[in-house]
Amino acid sequence: xxxVGVLAxxxxxxxxxxxxxxxxxxxMSVRRREELDACDALVIPGGESTTMWxxxxxxxxLDPLRERVRGGMPALGTCAGMVLLADRLLDAAQGQxxxxxxxxxxxxxxxxxxxxxxxxDLEVTGLAETVHGVFIRAPWVEEIGPGVExxxxxxEHPVAVRQNQLMATSFHPEVxxxxxxxxxxxxxxx
Amino acid sequence: xxxxxxxxxxxxxxxxxxxxxxxxxVTAEQAKIAEDAGAVAVMALERVPADIRAQGGVSRMxxxxxxxxxxxxxxxxxxxxxxxxxxxxxxxxxxxxxxxIDESEVLTxxxxxxxxxxxxxxxxxxxxxxxxxxxxxxxxEGAAMIRSKGEAGTGxxxxxxxxxxxxxxxxRRLGALAEDELYVAAKELQAPYELVKxxxxxxxxxxxLFTAGGIATPADAAMMMQLGAEGVFVGSGIFxxxxxxxxxxxxxxxxxxxxxxxxxxxxSRGLGEAMVGINVDEPARSIQFAxxxx
Numbered sequence: 238x239x240x241v242g243v244l245a246x247x248x249x250x251x252x253x254x255x256x257x258x259x260x261x262x263x264x265m266s267v268r269r270r271e272e273l274d275a276c277d278a279l280v281i282p283g284g285e286s287t288t289m290w291x292x293x294x295x296x297x298x299l300d301p302l303r304e305r306v307r308g309g310m311p312a313l314g315t316c317a318g319m320v321l322l323a324d325r326l327l328d329a330a331q332g333q334x335x336x337x338x339x340x341x342x343x344x345x346x347x348x349x350x351x352x353x354x355x356x357x358d359l360e361v362t363g364l365a366e367t368v369h370g371v372f373i374r375a376p377w378v379e380e381i382g383p384g385v386e387x388x389x390x391x392x393e394h395p396v397a398v399r400q401n402q403l404m405a406t407s408f409h410p411e412v413x414x415x416x417x418x419x420x421x422x423x424x425x426x427x
Numbered sequence: 428x429x430x431x432x433x434x435x436x437x438x439x440x441x442x443x444x445x446x447x448x449x450x451x452x453v454t455a456e457q458a459k460i461a462e463d464a465g466a467v468a469v470m471a472l473e474r475v476p477a478d479i480r481a482q483g484g485v486s487r488m489x490x491x492x493x494x495x496x497x498x499x500x501x502x503x504x505x506x507x508x509x510x511x512x513x514x515x516x517x518x519x520x521x522x523x524x525x526x527x528i529d530e531s532e533v534l535t536x537x538x539x540x541x542x543x544x545x546x547x548x549x550x551x552x553x554x555x556x557x558x559x560x561x562x563x564x565x566x567x568e569g570a571a572m573i574r575s576k577g578e579a580g581t582g583x584x585x586x587x588x589x590x591x592x593x594x595x596x597x598x599r600r601l602g603a604l605a606e607d608e609l610y611v612a613a614k615e616l617q618a619p620y621e622l623v624k625x626x627x628x629x630x631x632x633x634x635x636l637f638t639a640g641g642i643a644t645p646a647d648a649a650m651m652m653q654l655g656a657e658g659v660f661v662g663s664g665i666f667x668x669x670x671x672x673x674x675x676x677x678x679x680x681x682x683x684x685x686x687x688x689x690x691x692x693x694x695s696r697g698l699g700e701a702m703v704g705i706n707v708d709e710p711a712r713s714i715q716f717a718x719x720x721x
Contacts, residue, residue: 246446246683247445247446247467248443248445248446249442250445251445252442268683268684284444284445284446284467285443285467285468287462287465287503288465288467291465292465292679296680317443330462330502345502350524350525350526351440351551352431352432354431354436355431355433355436356429356430356433357428357429357430371435371436371439372436373440373443374440391429409443412435412439
């Protein structure tokens with residue numbers, strides 16, 4: 238059975254673990270190298286991407302994460318998780334590094350500050366009904382490489398993308414107990 | 428259609444701060460140090476609580492230029508404090524584009540009867556609480572996040588412990604009550620029945636619960652997280668200590684690895700002097716912040 242880890246350095250870890258649990262997928266929180274080694278796939282939650290990056294760097298998790306993603310481990314990133322899976326960042330903090338893997342350029346906080354955070358209905362490729370997307374100080378995808386499939390957009394900006402076994406969303410499918418994006422990830426990436 | 432300022436985006440913002448440390452800062456330089464140390468957000472205020480305590484006088488919302496400077500300096504969320512009941516300060520802070528407003532007992536209250544009607548804003552609010560009833564009244568007024576009050580500016584964690592234990596105990600107690608006993612519980616808590624019922628059913632507040640007030644060391648943060656806090660506010664504890672950058676980073680690490688004593692021990696080494704602190708019961712202490720708000 239596939240075990241899906243949730244990177245638990247900071248952020249809304251519990252919501253992702255609950256979504257996996259509802260889908261009948263075995264989830265576990267990941268803060269250490271051994272825990273990462275025990276996972277077949279990884280979810281990177283919403284939170285503060287600079288905090289997660291610094292903690293991953295300090296606790297020697299960043300390079301193992303890069304190796305696993307490069308080695309083909311499926312990964313889903315939401316919001317801060319999208320930032321961490323991007324190969325390139327705009328409006329990054331000074332020196333900010335990512336795990337990378339997705340051939341995309343992501344702009345941090347592209348939709349604005351908290352007063353501009355919003356919810357909206359989205360058409361998502363591969364899902365029959367619309368998804369209610371919750372965007373919180375959300376990033377968007379500014380450029381995509383040739384192998385990247387856009388699953389959803391807000392205006393002209395991609396907000397959900399997939400490239401082989403990697404998937405990322407600007408919004409938070411984990412916060413409103415709608416597990417279809419997690420199901421899509423488990424079914425098509427894992 | 429894009430909807431802004433909904434309960435879901437307000438409460439959701441706090442969900443994203445979980446497991447993180449929010450640090451009080453009074454200048455853009457301090458904000459940068461906090462961001463570099465791994466803070467999930469900074470809290471802009473005019474003076475840290477220890478100085479408010481020492482200097483006395485009326486304490487108000489920060490200077491808008493200072494808040495602008497902090498927003499400019501960092502890419503993480505910026506919170507700012509408004510006085511209890513001072514809805515015009517809150518309007519100004521929203522207009523400046525802060526990401527969260529703390530309606531805070533650390534500042535001098537502007538209204539001794541009413542708190543701010545927080546539903547009227549697009550920006551979310553965090554409020555302090557010493558017990559469950561107070562937390563639920565703030566949520567009823569629209570707070571999207573709750574923190575223990577503790578006793579800010581003392582470096583003494585004991586009140587934060589009392590408030591966190593009290594809130595968690597009262598939540599557990601609700602869970603043990605029969606449904607027909609919840610009506611009286613709501614009366615006793617002076618909170619709406621529907622909200623009391625929701626807490627009884629879920630075993631938790633409908634919003635994120637952080638700790639604040641007196642946290643000064645990595646071990647303080649680790650203890651509060653183990654007591655059920657979902658994240659930590661640190662006020663005077665960082666910038667009133669010997670080595671703010673290193674202490675800030677240590678508290679961030681101890682918060683993430685709060686259940687791993689080896690990590691907490693490691694990060695607690697060589698931090699230099701902690702803030703001197705004053706015991707919450709010292710007669711010299713003139714102000715009891717936690718008694719502000721009701």
